[in-house]
Amino acid sequence: MLRLLTIEFHKLRYNKAAKILTITYFVLLTAISLIASYEFNFGGVHIRLADQGIFNFPYIWHFNAWFAAWLKLFLAIVIVAIMANEYTNRTLKQNLIDGLSKKEFLASKFLTVVIFSLLSTVFLFIVSLILGLIFSDFNEFSIITTDLEYIFAYFIKLVGFFSFCMFLGILIKRSAFALGFLIFWQIIEGVFKLISSLFKWKFDTDILDKIVIQFLPLESMSNLIKEPFTRLSIVQSTMNQFNESSEVNSGVHWYEILIVLIWTGIFLSLSYYLLKKRDL
Structure with a gap:
């Protein structure tokens, strides 16, 4: 395993585009903290997002x-590029x-x-923990450790998505076309969702x-972490005022994780099949 990682590290070490995209990704993750201190002005009403509870434990994990x-997508470009470069650079x-x-x-x-x-995932955990300790109104250990399954779901989601990108890189061999196909597939799933x-x-x-949409690859990955805004107390209060249901099913479910893991296995199997059958 160490030998394989050493080979990949050596390739990434001299790939400037990969380094730039990776650094950009982690910088943008860090920039989440800037949202906390930014004050929005809506018609003379000043709103600071951190005061709305988005960095309260355990909501911050979600x-x-x-x-x-x-x-x-930044890391997806890296995954596709390093796979396509294997063919381009022989x-x-x-x-x-x-x-x-x-x-x-x-x-x-x-x-x-x-x-x-x-x-x-580790970087996200550290950034979220620091923001929560600074801005959260609740700092009890039992509350901090609640909803950590969202961090685990984030890891599974990335592994599944990047495995898909790796498969596309092997299938199409050209990073631009592979990313184009990724966008095209997203549109296809969007059409299915519209229908x-x-x-x-x-x-x-x-x-x-129940029988189609939730089993599509990108949709299944999206279902792992559903939108968090309906969990905010201000949103739920507004919905209750208009007699709308405030019940949300935004948790992480085992069967959704299983679907993504199955797709990950499928992408790995298809990637290996292509490598075995092709004349390289």
């Missing part, structure tokens, strides 16, 4: 995990000539995916969501 997940063929098996090659890439995901919404509105049933 909010920051959801917010940080939007930034994963390092894949050279690695195989030097004695690296195709299974070991794929394992080195997946280890990179796991390391990126783990580092991002499901129309079906639900027409027939008052969410059957398509």
Whole structure:
């Protein structure tokens, strides 16, 4: 394992684009703290987000995990690029000539995916913990450790998403086209979701969501960390005033984690299949 990680680290070390994108990603994660001190002005009403409870424990784990997940595209570009560069620079063929098996090659890439995901998760945990200790109204240990499953879900989400990106890099071999296909696939899932919404509105049933939509790869990853805003007390109070239901199902569920893990296994299997069958 250490040998495989050393090989990948050596490749990343001399990839300037990968270093810039990775640094940008972590800088943007750190910039979450800037939101806390920024004061918005709405029609003469001054609102500081930190005063609205978004950095209260345990809500901060949910909010920051959801917010940080939007930034994963930066690392996705890195994953796709390093995979596509293996073909462009012919390092894949050279690695195989030097004695690296195709299974070991794929394992080195997946280890990179796991390391990126783990580092991002640990960094998010530290940033969230510091912000919570500074701004949260509740600092009891039992409250701080509540809802930590969102951090775990964030890790699973990144591993699944980056595994998809790795597969696209192997499938298409060109980073720009692979990222284009990723966007195209997102549009396809969006069309399916639109059809499901129309079906639900027409027939008052969410059957398509239950049997199709939740099992789509990107949608299943999105379902791991649902939007956090309906959990805010100010939002729930507003909904109650308009006699709207304030019940939300925003928790992390085991079956949603299982779906993403299955997709991760599928992407790894397909990636290995392509490597085995192709003439490299």
